[in-house]
Amino acid sequence: MTPSSPSNWSSTVASLRTASDGRLAGGREAPGHFERYVNLLFRLTVAHKDSAIRLSRLAASSTVWALTGGHDPRGGGAIRLTDGRYLRLVALLELDVSAGRQLRFQAMTWQYQNAIDDDSWVFRADYSRAQIAAASPPRGHLHIDGTLRHPDVLRPKQPLGRVHFPCRRPTLEAAVVLLADEFGVPTNAPHEVWRAAVAEHEAKSARLFDA
């Protein structure tokens, strides 16, 4: 059995399934299950072995949580990837008391970037359940930092990176697939292992977004 054989990942896949079920079960344990789910998803796929995520909450309340890349609260929220680049991740989670304390994303952003700071980003997905600005972009949208071959299609002085490409539910599984399949970020588990896991859980993850 080699380190990269599918059987070596069976316990991780089983733990991922347990965490996935737990995040969807709702209640006070759901955020912890979600944190573990994200950890295992990235462990299977594009995370560097030294990368980390953290969960934060107010002592007096257990209904609102922040999930962020990195262990350092004063850091930039970036998860180190296997290609040496970073995925900055911030998610605002809430237990929806009107829906049986189900876990929901209130807002999320994930951004692929060259450096640990965010000055050299490649693409970014933003999601907000509520309106996030007077201009009211789509709840879920993608930004791409680049240059068009025909820049005159945009308004004067409007960079491509400011365009909101609609994408209804920017799941973390979608981020992983985009990074691995389109940007060639190496994965830790074999293709058939992580692909099967993503296929099993991505549709379920849609429940965490707006209906």
Added chain:
Amino acid sequence: MQPTKTYVYTRDEVVEFVRFKSLEKGYDPAEIFRNFAAGDWRHFSQMLEAYAFCAMLPKDDPVFTE
């Protein structure tokens, strides 16, 4: 991936964290608190962690009107 960590903050630590994140990005913390309370989450991606911490506070916390 390293094992996950969970941090639990007091109200004052949350306020201090939002202030730190605001100043780090060059924004007035009072403006970030006011924007959050008004539902105007401008600089969304850059400031989402600060807004997430604002969301942990009660809606009537005095920091939103200072």
